[in-house]
Amino acid sequence: MYNSKRIFIGACMCLLIFGMVAVTLGSVLPEIVIKFKASQLAAGVLTSLLPIGIMGGSLLFGPIADRYGYKELLIVCCLFILLGLEGIAFGKSWRMVQVSVLLIGLGGGALNGAVNALIADISEGERSAKLSLLGIFYGLGAIVMPFLLAVLSNWMSRETIFIGIGSFVLFVIIYLLILSFPIAKQSEGVPIATWVDLLQNKALLGFGIILFFQSGMEITLSNWITSFLQEKSNTLPKMALIALTMHMAALTTMRLVLSRLLNRYTPATILTGCVLLNTIGCVLFLVSTSYPMIVFALVLMGLGFSGTFPIILAQIGNNWPNLSGTAFSIALVISLIGGTAINYLMGLFDIKILPVLLLVSVVLLGLSFKLSLPFFNIDKK
Numbered sequence: 001m002y003n004s005k006r007i008f009i010g011a012c013m014c015l016l017i018f019g020m021v022a023v024t025l026g027s028v029l030p031e032i033v034i035k036f037k038a039s040q041l042a043a044g045v046l047t048s049l050l051p052i053g054i055m056g057g058s059l060l061f062g063p064i065a066d067r068y069g070y071k072e073l074l075i076v077c078c079l080f081i082l083l084g085l086e087g088i089a090f091g092k093s094w095r096m097v098q099v100s101v102l103l104i105g106l107g108g109g110a111l112n113g114a115v116n117a118l119i120a121d122i123s124e125g126e127r128s129a130k131l132s133l134l135g136i137f138y139g140l141g142a143i144v145m146p147f148l149l150a151v152l153s154n155w156m157s158r159e160t161i162f163i164g165i166g167s168f169v170l171f172v173i174i175y176l177l178i179l180s181f182p183i184a185k186q187s188e189g190v191p192i193a194t195w196v197d198l199l200q201n202k203a204l205l206g207f208g209i210i211l212f213f214q215s216g217m218e219i220t221l222s223n224w225i226t227s228f229l230q231e232k233s234n235t236l237p238k239m240a241l242i243a244l245t246m247h248m249a250a251l252t253t254m255r256l257v258l259s260r261l262l263n264r265y266t267p268a269t270i271l272t273g274c275v276l277l278n279t280i281g282c283v284l285f286l287v288s289t290s291y292p293m294i295v296f297a298l299v300l301m302g303l304g305f306s307g308t309f310p311i312i313l314a315q316i317g318n319n320w321p322n323l324s325g326t327a328f329s330i331a332l333v334i335s336l337i338g339g340t341a342i343n344y345l346m347g348l349f350d351i352k353i354l355p356v357l358l359l360v361s362v363v364l365l366g367l368s369f370k371l372s373l374p375f376f377n378i379d380k381k
Contacts, residue, residue, distance in 0.1 A: 002180040004122045008130070010179055011115040012137045013172045014074060018112045019141020020165065021081055021104050025050050028088065028149070031158065036094045046101055053105015054112075055336045061110035062117070062190075062329025069184040070118045075176050077114065080107025082169045089162035109332075112138075117328040120317030121182055127314035128267045133259035135310050139252030143245070185322050194323065198330055203319055206372035207312050208334030213365035214308040215335035216342030217278075217358055221247070221301070224346055228354050233291055243295045250302030258307055267311045268376050274311075275369060278304030278362045286355035301358075308365075318377040 025047060033043050057077070064073050080103045087100025116131060123130040145165075152161050198204055225247070226240035235243070262270060281300030288294045313328065320327040346357055 002122075002182055006179055007122060007181065008119060008134070010074075010172070010176055011119050011134055013175065014078070014111050014115045015134055015137040016141040016144075017078065017081060017169055017172060018108045018115075019138040019143075020145040021085065021108050021141075022054075022138075023142050023145050024085070024088070024104065025101060028158065032088070032097060036097070038094060042094065046098060049098060049101045050105045051336070051340060053102045053107075054109035055105075055333060055340075057106040057109025057111070058113050058332040058336060059329055060106075061113045062325035062327070064110075065114050065117055065184075065325030066186040066190050066323060067184060067188075069181055070114055071176065071179070071181040073114050074111065074118075075173055077107040077111035078169055078173045078176070080104070081111070082166050082173070085162050085166050085169070089159045109336075113328050113332050114325070116313050117317070117325045118181075120314060120324050120328070121185075121321070123317075124321070126263065127317050128270075128311050129259045129262040131310035131314050132255045132262060132307065135306075136252050136255045136259075139248055139255070143248060143252070185324070190323065190326050195326065198320075198323070198327060203372065203375035204316065204327055204330060205334075206368060206375060207316055208331040209368045210308065210312050210365055210372060211331055211335035212338030213342075213361045213368065214305070214312075215339035217301075217361045217365070218305055219339035220343045220346050220354070220361075221298075221358065223343055224351060224354055225298070228351050229291070229294065231351055233289070233294070235291055239291065243291075243298055246295055247298040247302040250299040251306045254303045254306035255310065258310070262311075266376075267314060268373060270307050271311050271369060274304045274307040275362065275366045276304075277301070279359075279366065280304075282355065282359040282362050286359055304362075315376055319375065 029043060029047065032038070032046070038046070061073060061077075084100040084102075084104035084107065087096055087103065091097045091100055116134065119130050119134050120127050148161060148165075149158070222244065225244050226237065229235035229240040229243060230237060258270065277300050281297045281304055284297035284300065285294060288297055312331070316327050316331055317324050342357070342361060346354060349357075
């Protein structure tokens with residue numbers, strides 16, 4: 001027997017960790033480059049290791065979770081992250097830092113997918129609401145990490161800060177050790193034929209394509225918005241960061257609201273509203289010429305971004321309850337491909353094209369959603 005409330009608390013702490021480590025490299029990269037006198041090319045290779053690791057972890061966690069269960073997987077993921085954090089803080093060579101970043105990516109990618117699949121497994125009838133509430137903790141982690149590094153660095157070294165974060169990860173590992181988890185769903189393993197069937201399944205591919213465009217918008221916006229604001233409206237770097245923070249705060253806050261709304265309205269209705277908010281936000285972003293209007297557009301997009309991942313992941317859990325881990329792996333890898341591809345596409349054009357690219361993406365997301373509607377299951381109390 002397992003206690004679903006205690007498991008949910010553990011999952012929230014795990015996603016908080018993933019949110020923190022997802023922004024770790026960007027927060028400490030300048031110091032690492034100076035410490036090892038790395039070239040720009042070497043720094044670029046280092047930053048590419050994190051998404052590669054995340055994609056690898058996202059691909060591997062599903063079959064492992066379905067075959068062996070979640071407990072050992074989550075503990076190993078946290079250990080990878082713990083080793084990676086300490087390796088970045090205390091690594092004596094560039095190679096050690098590279099291995100550490102790859103470990104963080106592998107552990108973080110698998111951890112993110114596994115906790116979402118786990119909560120989907122234990123939340124039948126309220127998957128969308130629980131996954132939306134869970135998603136808040138990723139946003140909190142992404143906000144907390146830069147704040148800790150910025151504020152605490154005035155009083156203590158980076159190594160001391162990383163020891164503190166590592167201590168929290170160790171606490172989570174101990175917490176996971178004492179928990180009981182659901183038993184593995186596929187004790188004989190997931191056959192190759194099942195993988196092939198899932199990869200050809202129209203419903204799963206439809207859900208994956210929705211996440212493809214959603215991930216692309218989220219990653220591209222977060223990576224390019226500060227540069228866009230500074231170039232288009234001569235916004236100061238500090239004000240550009242405030243705009244990005246307002247966007248993330250809107251996304252995080254709305255997920256808390258959605259955890260309530262999803263117990264009253266169908267996921268399809270909520271996602272329709274999210275797409276509309278996204279579209280309005282993108283149009284305003286395209287036509288706005290003042291900083292306040294751009295911030296308002298970013299807030300609208302944050303509100304719209306909030307629902308897609310928890311709702312679509314819940315639908316995957318509804319459709320494939322006995323293969324949730326493997327199905328989540330496929331969908332999350334598709335989403336990461338989208339995030340990488342659209343972000344790369346942005347880099348090929350002038351930065352002024354950002355609003356247009358986001359608007360095209362949300363239109364294609366809306367079309368994908370409409371085509372996938374027949375596969376939606378009601379997930380409502």
